[in-house]
Amino acid sequence: MIYSLCLVLILIGLYGVVTKKNIVKIVISLAIMEYGVNLFLILIGYRNNGVHPGIEESESFTHFLAHSVDPLPQALVLTSIVISLGMLALMVGMCIRLYERYGTFDITEIRRLRG
Amino acid sequence: MNNLIPLFVAIPLGIAFIIPMISRRIKGVAAFLGNVTMIGLSVMSLVSIGKSGMYHMGGWDTPIGIDLRLDGLSVLMLLSISIVGFAATLFSTRYMQSYTSRHRYYSLFLFMVAGMNGAVLAADIFNLYVFMEIASIASFALVAFGCGHEDLEAAFKYIVLGGVAATFVLFGIAIIYGVAGTLNMAHLAMKIGNKPLSNPLVFALGLFISGFGLKAAMVPFHSWLPDAHPSAPAPISAMLSGVLIKAIGVYVIARLLFNVFGITPRVSLVLQILGTLSMIVGVLLAIGQWDMKRLFAYHSISQVGYIIIGLGLGTPLGIVGALYHLVNHSVFKSLLFLNAGAVEYSTGTRNLKRLGGLYKTMPVAGSTSLIASMSIAGIPPFNGFWSKLIIIIACVMSGHYWLGAWAVLVSILTLASFLKVQRYGFFDSLKISVEQIKKTPPMMALAMILLAVLCVGMGFFVITGFDSPIIIGPAAESLLKGVFVL
Numbered sequence: 001m002i003y004s005l006c007l008v009l010i011l012i013g014l015y016g017v018v019t020k021k022n023i024v025k026i027v028i029s030l031a032i033m034e035y036g037v038n039l040f041l042i043l044i045g046y047r048n049n050g051v052h053p054g055i056e057e058s059e060s061f062t063h064f065l066a067h068s069v070d071p072l073p074q075a076l077v078l079t080s081i082v083i084s085l086g087m088l089a090l091m092v093g094m095c096i097r098l099y100e101r102y103g104t105f106d107i108t109e110i111r112r113l114r115g
Numbered sequence: 116m117n118n119l120i121p122l123f124v125a126i127p128l129g130i131a132f133i134i135p136m137i138s139r140r141i142k143g144v145a146a147f148l149g150n151v152t153m154i155g156l157s158v159m160s161l162v163s164i165g166k167s168g169m170y171h172m173g174g175w176d177t178p179i180g181i182d183l184r185l186d187g188l189s190v191l192m193l194l195s196i197s198i199v200g201f202a203a204t205l206f207s208t209r210y211m212q213s214y215t216s217r218h219r220y221y222s223l224f225l226f227m228v229a230g231m232n233g234a235v236l237a238a239d240i241f242n243l244y245v246f247m248e249i250a251s252i253a254s255f256a257l258v259a260f261g262c263g264h265e266d267l268e269a270a271f272k273y274i275v276l277g278g279v280a281a282t283f284v285l286f287g288i289a290i291i292y293g294v295a296g297t298l299n300m301a302h303l304a305m306k307i308g309n310k311p312l313s314n315p316l317v318f319a320l321g322l323f324i325s326g327f328g329l330k331a332a333m334v335p336f337h338s339w340l341p342d343a344h345p346s347a348p349a350p351i352s353a354m355l356s357g358v359l360i361k362a363i364g365v366y367v368i369a370r371l372l373f374n375v376f377g378i379t380p381r382v383s384l385v386l387q388i389l390g391t392l393s394m395i396v397g398v399l400l401a402i403g404q405w406d407m408k409r410l411f412a413y414h415s416i417s418q419v420g421y422i423i424i425g426l427g428l429g430t431p432l433g434i435v436g437a438l439y440h441l442v443n444h445s446v447f448k449s450l451l452f453l454n455a456g457a458v459e460y461s462t463g464t465r466n467l468k469r470l471g472g473l474y475k476t477m478p479v480a481g482s483t484s485l486i487a488s489m490s491i492a493g494i495p496p497f498n499g500f501w502s503k504l505i506i507i508i509a510c511v512m513s514g515h516y517w518l519g520a521w522a523v524l525v526s527i528l529t530l531a532s533f534l535k536v537q538r539y540g541f542f543d544s545l546k547i548s549v550e551q552i553k554k555t556p557p558m559m560a561l562a563m564i565l566l567a568v569l570c571v572g573m574g575f576f577v578i579t580g581f582d583s584p585i586i587i588g589p590a591a592e593s594l595l596k597g598v599f600v601l
Contacts, residue, residue, distance in 0.1 A: 010282070010286065013282075014279070017275060017279060023271065026275055030275065030278045030279070030282075033278075033279070033282045034278075034282055034285075037282055037285045037286045037289060040286065040289050041285075041289045041292075044289060044292060044293040072292070072298075073289075073292065076241055076288075076289075076292075079241075079245060080285055083245065083248045083252075083281075086248075086252055087248070087252060087274070087278055087281075090252060090255055090256060090274065091271075091274055091275075091278070094259060094267060094270060094271050094274065095271075097259070097262060097267050098267050098268070098271060101263075101264050101267060102264070110268050110271075111268070112264055112265055112268060113265055113268055113269060113342045113346070
């Protein structure tokens with residue numbers, strides 16, 4: 001159920017990227033898409049009533065294995081957040097430069113290349 | 116050997132950080148360091164021909180740790196990346212002097228090389244994704260490097276589509292991790308390879324093909340390429356068209372389909388359809404272009420179609436043809452883009468209607484572009500002929516007569532559009548006065564001659580037989596061995 005919500009989030013983002021005309025809104029839609037994927041990754045590692053994935057001395061190993069959440073997706077999500085941050089910064093920078101050149105954020109007016 | 120593998124990533128990455136730090140104090144050090152790094156990488160990849168190995172990061176064993184894997188296919192890709200990259204940096208020394216903040220250019224260039232080297236060496240799909248993003252982000256910035264109107268517009272289109280592609284790929288990786296519980300390619304192949312795919316895995320495969328297909332500019336996903344490649348500075352166009360779309364597009368598709376999922380008739384049909392579409396649509400759009408670089412960019416789409424068809428056949432000969440065409444295309448297409456750059460540098464325009472007669476005034480660019488045009492059009496002694504021939508023979512031998520016929524037809528159309536380039540650009544009467552044309556600087560000429568010599572020389576790869584030409588044979592073998600075994 002909650003997995004399909006992630007899919008919905010991704011599709012909302014994709015819809016925004018395809019239909020929006022304002023380039024800032026396109027950037028935001030792309031960010032929504034990335035959040036959807038990140039949430040999905042986190043959910044894969046999630047376990048109901050799970051404990052944090054660090055073993056304590058008092059805890060037995062089998063108990064830990066049966067209850068801890070999967071730490072790998074969390075590491076993956078951190079990496080992917082950093083990547084999308086870099087991407088977002090570059091995109092916003094590009095938006096500023098585009099606004100300086102064209103004086104508009106409207107994608108339908110930023111059209112010199114054709115063919 | 117094994118300890119040499121991480122250096123392919125570490126050296127360009129390290130130098131990329133050093134360049135901005137020291138370039139303020141010493142003038143011209145950025146260009147020097149860039150060239151030296153690319154020479155070093157070329158030597159390293161020449162040394163690693165015929166070798167294979169595995170490097171475990173931090174000493175952890177395979178399913179747990181992060182691996183870098185070097186095999187025949189990686190060596191082939193490393194070679195083409197570093198040699199084309201070297202030609203591009205050599206060309207940039209003079210070409211980039213009209214741009215400001217050149218040290219950032221070299222820094223980004225080396226980031227791109229590090230990303231591509233990492234992507235072809237990575238042995239698990241998440242690292243593949245990370246390296247792919249390093250290469251792509253550097254390439255987004257490099258496309259926008261001129262900061263002109265067209266540059267920014269093209270780069271924005273490229274970054275949005277690139278971002279969508281990256282999201283698809285990450286989503287696919289997440290699904291695969293959820294199903295198989297591992298990310299290492301060899302371990303993954305053991306769990307899911309060569310078995311009928313379950314529904315989530317089919318979805319993931321679809322996401323991968325569309326994500327990496329977007330990076331490789333296959334036809335339904337090609338719209339960014341004809342804008343982004345011509346807008347970038349010429350050496351960057353050469354890198355993007357020459358190696359980037361292959362290292363993070365075609366290579367990854369080949370690696371995942373053959374070594375991880377295992378190729379099935381249905382997947383191979385999808386590849387054949389995508390390949391044929393790219394081939395035909397690319398060349399039809401190319402013929403009408405008058406901007407030299409834009410014409411070349413459309414031809415990249417069309418030539419990638421050939422590679423995808425060869426891979427889609429799945430027969431040994433088809434794979435050899437595809438990989439051979441991959442390296443050939445990276446050489447002659449980057450040469451063509453460097454020619455266009457030299458023409459633009461000397462005359463200030465790349466519109467074919469305003470050019471003409473350059474064969475006399477720019478002998479080096481003229482003759483090398485003739486060699487490259489004949490290579491891409493498939494005229495016999497040059498390398499492009501042999502690889503296209505192998506692909507067409509493979510089509511016929513596996514019973515796909517129509518594919519072979521389309522490939523021949525597209526080759527003829529390619530010839531037609533390159534005759535147009537030669538006729539209007541280099542052979543016609545001179546339309547600009549001779550005094551206005553700047554001389555080609557020796558560094559640029561050297562870079563073009565290097566690639567032209569490769570164009571002629573790589574035609575001789577087939578002397579050891581169609582089935583396994585030197586260097587390409589081992590690369591094809593690493594795909595043909597099927598899914599990885601631990």
